Amino acid sequence: MDDHRLILGLESRLMNAWPSFDYQAYDGWILRLAGGYTKRANSATPLLPAAALDEALIDHMVSRFVEANVRPTFRLNGLQASDVDAMLDSRGFQEIEPTLVLAGPVDGDCVADPEVKLQSEVSKQWVREAAGSYGGDKADDATLMKIVSRIHQKAAFATLHLDDKPVAWGLGVIERGYVGLYDIVVAPDLRGIGLGRRVVTSLMSWGCQEGAHTAYLQVREENEIAISLYGALGFQPAYRYTHRVMPAPSSAP
Incomplete structure (x- = not known):
């Protein structure tokens, strides 16, 4: 529960600090749209512990992304139900850009x-x-x-x-x-x-x-140089998130 409280607290601050243009709420998920500029502002993110998905809800949210001309993206921060990642994977959503949220004392x-x-x-x-x-x-x-x-x-x-x-x-x-x-x-x-x-x-x-009293930031897991720099400043991993994105349609032969 303490981990969930930390994730929810930082996710709420993140959404306020990096606003989108449109917000839609779906059963513990927040779908945000901002013209496709940055994934954190253009994705569906769980904001309740054990936030679940079913096929109908996935289809509904995908249609909202498509209407906005934004690639359907689910941003998974650890609050989602345990079967969500596998469900999206089974539908062909690709996992990309694993990211660490780091926090350090001020x-x-x-x-x-x-x-x-x-x-x-x-x-x-x-x-x-x-x-x-x-x-x-x-x-x-x-x-x-x-x-x-x-x-x-x-x-x-x-x-x-x-x-x-x-x-x-x-x-x-x-x-x-x-x-x-x-x-x-x-x-x-x-x-x-x-x-x-x-x-x-x-x-x-x-x-x-x-x-x-605390600073936080986000850095891609692959960016070892930045992670080392932030570590020297006292930052430590708070939690991890990743993205599941709908694959681009294959071009016709």
Whole structure:
């Protein structure tokens, strides 16, 4: 039960910190849609212990995804019933992107890095630069702006400058004693020299100033370098989630 309480507490904060455009509730599941930008904002997630699925409910939720032109995705965080993963697997849903939610204490120095600028409101410049450094599917700055503009909790939009040039970005969101760290990204040509760490520690210092006792973030299981970095900052695994996605239709010969 304690594990379920931790998962539910962090999942609730995550949903508030990274809003979707549409929310639909189905028997212990929350289906979220945000134009396909990030899986955490475009997936069906269990929010009650032992949340179950049956064939009819799967079909119904799949149809909602299809109507929204979003790939049907179930995000399994450990709250689901024990047979859910096997049920989705039997229907051909592929398992991808196992992810760790890490949590660590916020203590010690509450002073942010002086070269990290923290803004309480999002700017077009922050969105444009952060999205551009991500590249790929996450280069959609218009959708990113729509998501972060919907955050109702207190937030800090961080930009690290070197020689007056923006080189790294991040987002912190405070809720009920926790600071969530999102969208930590470094300019592609400057990765691996500790700039992301400076953004993370500055957002944790901001969280400290705002009364947070714990920080949390999400990192893909395959990203061993980031996991090692966060471990050095005191982060430990809180729980794990993975995705089951409907396979793309095969092309005609």
